[in-house]
Amino acid sequence: MKKLLTFFALALSITTLNAQMLGKNQVNSRADSLRGSLTPLRTCYDINYYHLDVKIDIDQRSVSGSNEFKFTATQDFTKLQFDLFDNLKVDKVVYNGNELKYTREYNAVFVTFPKAIKKGTEDKFTVFYSGNPIVAKRAPWDGGFIFNKDSAGNPFVSVACQGLGASVWWPNKDHQSDEVDSMLISISVPKDLQEISNGRLRNTVDKPDGYRQHNWFVANPINNYDVTFYIGKYSHWEDSYAGENGKLTIDYWALQTDSAKARPHWDADVKPMLKSFEYWFGPYPWYKDGYKLVQAPHLGMEHQSAVAYGNQFKKGYLGRDLSGTGHGLKWDFITIHESGHEWFGNNITSKDIADMWLHEGFTNYSEVLFIESTEGKAAADEYVLGIRKIIQNDIPVIGPYGVNKEGSGDMYPKGANLIHTIRQLINNDEKFRQILRGLNKTFYHKTVTTADIENYISKNSGLKLDKVFDQYLRHTKIPVLEYKINNGTLSYRWVTDVVGFDMPVKVTLKANHYTLIKPTNDWKTIKVDDSVTTENFNADPLFYINLKKG
Numbered sequence: 001m002k003k004l005l006t007f008f009a010l011a012l013s014i015t016t017l018n019a020q021m022l023g024k025n026q027v028n029s030r031a032d033s034l035r036g037s038l039t040p041l042r043t044c045y046d047i048n049y050y051h052l053d054v055k056i057d058i059d060q061r062s063v064s065g066s067n068e069f070k071f072t073a074t075q076d077f078t079k080l081q082f083d084l085f086d087n088l089k090v091d092k093v094v095y096n097g098n099e100l101k102y103t104r105e106y107n108a109v110f111v112t113f114p115k116a117i118k119k120g121t122e123d124k125f126t127v128f129y130s131g132n133p134i135v136a137k138r139a140p141w142d143g144g145f146i147f148n149k150d151s152a153g154n155p156f157v158s159v160a161c162q163g164l165g166a167s168v169w170w171p172n173k174d175h176q177s178d179e180v181d182s183m184l185i186s187i188s189v190p191k192d193l194q195e196i197s198n199g200r201l202r203n204t205v206d207k208p209d210g211y212r213q214h215n216w217f218v219a220n221p222i223n224n225y226d227v228t229f230y231i232g233k234y235s236h237w238e239d240s241y242a243g244e245n246g247k248l249t250i251d252y253w254a255l256q257t258d259s260a261k262a263r264p265h266w267d268a269d270v271k272p273m274l275k276s277f278e279y280w281f282g283p284y285p286w287y288k289d290g291y292k293l294v295q296a297p298h299l300g301m302e303h304q305s306a307v308a309y310g311n312q313f314k315k316g317y318l319g320r321d322l323s324g325t326g327h328g329l330k331w332d333f334i335t336i337h338e339s340g341h342e343w344f345g346n347n348i349t350s351k352d353i354a355d356m357w358l359h360e361g362f363t364n365y366s367e368v369l370f371i372e373s374t375e376g377k378a379a380a381d382e383y384v385l386g387i388r389k390i391i392q393n394d395i396p397v398i399g400p401y402g403v404n405k406e407g408s409g410d411m412y413p414k415g416a417n418l419i420h421t422i423r424q425l426i427n428n429d430e431k432f433r434q435i436l437r438g439l440n441k442t443f444y445h446k447t448v449t450t451a452d453i454e455n456y457i458s459k460n461s462g463l464k465l466d467k468v469f470d471q472y473l474r475h476t477k478i479p480v481l482e483y484k485i486n487n488g489t490l491s492y493r494w495v496t497d498v499v500g501f502d503m504p505v506k507v508t509l510k511a512n513h514y515t516l517i518k519p520t521n522d523w524k525t526i527k528v529d530d531s532v533t534t535e536n537f538n539a540d541p542l543f544y545i546n547l548k549k550g
Contacts, residue, residue, distance in 0.1 A: 028403040031106035035083070035165065036353070036404030038177060041110065044077040047173050047180045048122070054170065055188040055211060056231065058155050061147060063088075064130035065188075067171050073121045079112050083167035083174035088131035090171070095125040107167055127171040134168055136160060139298035140308075143168050148297035150232060151257045155193060156297045157231040158308070163353065163406065166224035177351040177447050179221040187229045188213040194234040196253050198227060198306045199289045218305070219288040221445045223349050226304040230294050235259035241274050241291075244283040248274070249290040258295060258313065265313040266293055269335045276373035277343060277366060282437040285347035285444065293335065300334035302341030302363075309334055323386025327371050327379050340366030343440050351447045354399035356406045357473065358453055361397075361415015368416060384420045385541060387413040397473045398450060408476075417544040418472045424542050425468075425504060426461050435460050464502075471498045472544075481505060481519060481539060484550040490528045490537070491550065494519045506540035508532055514540045 047069065054065030069082065084090060085107045093100040093111050102111045109127075117123055136144035136159075143164030148156040159169055167174040185197040188211040199218035206212050232255055239250040250270065254262035270293065278284060284291060289305035296308035299318075311318060311334035321328035344366070345359035364387070372380035391414045399407035408414070426432045435457060442456060450473065458465045471479055475497040484491040490509070494501045501521055506514035510529035517526065528537075539547055 028400065028405070032403040032405065034081075034106055034108040035174065037402040038175065039081065040075075040077075041079060041081040042173060042175060042178075044073065044075050045071040045080055045117075045173075046074050047071050047178050049182055049184075050172065050180050051184045051186065052170055052227070053184075053186040053213075056157070056229070058147065058157055058190070058231070060132070061135065061145065062130065062132045063169060065186075066126050066128045068124060068126045069173075070122070070124040073117045073119050073123065075119050076116050077113075078116050079110060081173075082109050082111065082127065082171055083107055083165065084109055084127070084129060084171040085134065085165075085168050088129055088133065088169075088171075091128040091130055093125060093127050100125065107165075109171070129171055133159075134164075136298070140301050145169065146297045150255045152233070154233045155190075155231060156255065157229075158296050158298065159228055160296075160298050160301050160308070162225040162301065163404075165404070166227055170227070172224050174224055176223055176225075176349055176353060179223050179349065179445075179447060181221055183218040183222060183227070185216045185218065185227065185229070186213050187216075187231075189231050192233075193231050194236075194253075196230040196234065196292070196294050196306060198222060198304055220286055220304075222304050223346065223447075226302065226346060228301070228303040228306060228308070230296055230306070230308070232295075232297075233257075234295070235262075237263070239270075241271055243274060243287070244278050245287050248284055248287055251290060251292040253292065253294040255295050261313050262295065265332065266309075266335065269332050270339075272374060273336055273339055273370060276370045277340060279373065280366070280369045280433055280436055281343040282440040285342060285440065291339075291342075293339075300338045302338045302345050302359075304342065304346040307335075307338045307342070309338070311335070321386075322390065323383045324389065325379075325382045325386040327375060327383045327386075328367075330375070331370065333367075336367055336370050337363060340370075347440055347445060348443045348453075349447045351449055352401050353404055353406055354401045355448075355450045356399070357397045357411035357415045358448065358450060360411040361419060364412040364416035365419045368420065381542060384416060388417050388544065391417070393476050393478065396476055414472065414544075418468075420542060421472075421544045422457065422461070422463075422465065422468065424506070424540065425463055425465075431461070467498045467501045468503050471496050471501055471503075478545060479503060480546045480548050481507075482548045482550045483534075483537060485528060485532065485534045485537060488527055488530060489525050490532070491523055491525050492517065492519050493523045494521050495548070496521065505543050505545060508536070508538050511536070 049070035051068040134144035136142050139146045140160035143161040146158050150156045161168045165174045187195045189195045191212045195214040197216040199216045202215045202217050234253045235256045241248045286305045292306045296310045299310045301308040316329045317333040340363040344362035350358045368380045368384045371383050391410050395408045397407045397411045399405045423432045454469045480495040482495050504518045506516050509515040511531040
């Protein structure tokens with residue numbers, strides 16, 4: 001029993017990995033609305049390019065520098081909002097060589113321009129800032145800087161900020177709906193340390209104060225919380241993968257103290273992962289920026305083209321199998337899961353954090369598909385049923401919109417089990433695969449809503465799935481199939497929150513054989529084989545539902 005409780009405690013902790021719950025019972029505040037809503041002060045401009053140029057002082061735990069905003073006006077305006085946590089100082093905002101007036105409210109900064117910027121105009125301004133960013137207490141579950149030491153006592157520093165927001169450490173338009181088209185990340189650190197960020201390294205520039213500036217260019221759109229840095233004494237080695245779009249560069253960055261064990265450990269998973277995910281999801285979305293796996297001073301994060309790794313070079317999740325099936329101990333959870341986010345989360349990004357299940361549910365399901373690629377379909381089915389045990393059904397998977405709040409941590413395993421259920425309804429694995437690939441092609445480098453994904457899957461599957469999505473995502477309970485068997489007749493109906501719920505499901509109309517039936521909220525009847533009784537009647541376990549004797 002103690003081992004079982006330990007497993008559940010661990011499993012529950014992973015349901016908040018990468019997506020920090022900001023408090024289920026919090027009352028939405030003015031600060032939440034400023035952070036999470038799209039007001040005209042945010043929608044009036046579309047971000048095209050950032051140049052983040054900062055110096056990180058490890059001893060002082062501080063940051064100083066600037067971020068240049070290049071944008072296109074989507075309407076006429078004289079005032080806009082950008083975001084920076086209020087514990088950081090805005091030193092000045094410069095436009096055309098002059099300082100602009102600004103005001104602050106919570107973590108929002110409002111800038112007033114000297115004259116109206118007309119719709120369609122391409123323009124720019126630069127924010128200079130400084131201060132001591134929040135230090136994370138338990139990254140990546142909370143956000144902020146991480147200041148650690150490696151086993152040799154060298155600095156080991158990074159940041160994780162999903163959910164909390166990138167404005168915890170740099171000024172930006174901190175809303176997932178507007179991804180910058182490209183970005184130059186210039187990070188200055190002490191010369192005796194390496195610094196790794198997203199994209200490709202253009203050059204390094206020695207500074208007169210004992211620092212070295214590392215200039216990384218991101219050629220693709222990137223969401224704000226993916227922008228990152230890693231600082232430490234690293235070993236670096238290169239590889240490549242012959243992928244669907246040609247040669248994909250692979251860069252590994254492990255601490256010098258850990259590189260000997262990192263090489264064989266990462267080699268075992270990375271190329272099989274790329275092969276599996278390109279098969280199921282389509283080409284890796286960031287060929288221009290490459291794939292990097294970087295050792296981090298926290299468990300992990302899906303930092304685009306620079307995936308954060310901190311799983312201690314163990315199989316499973318820190319050496320444990322979240323599914324309890326044994327299949328999760330044959331590969332490194334963080335390498336597979338965080339890399340899966342390159343397709344779902346980074347390539348396809350939710351406009352509002354309330355729809356974060358689109359990131360986590362599909363990525364949790366990427367683990368299932370990786371197992372299917374390496375061990376077969378039966379093993380994959382066992383795994384997805386295994387992670388079902390950690391679903392709490394506490395609050396809806398989709399959170400409240402416009403206030404930067406997520407839904408339930410169930411978005412991971414419940415989202416995966418919803419996808420697996422829909423796969424059973426499609427009942428054609430090649431069609432299902434083409435839908436996954438089609439999602440990544442149709443919404444390539446785009447931000448989306450749950451409705452966008454629902455509509456795409458429904459249209460391309462040819463199934464009516466609106467009530468299925470509603471029940472699993474917008475309500476707490478899962479569908480209950482209520483049944484009675486009397487004199488060889490099965491009576492059955494759905495008990496659901498959604499009125500008119502009519503999802504088909506496979507059940508045992510004869511022993512050891514599943515047949516598709518089409519229940520509704522009204523009682524229906526059908527004949528069953530004499531071998532089927534109330535006690536041995538069952539539904540196909542691959543459908544995520546509950547059974548109840550009537």
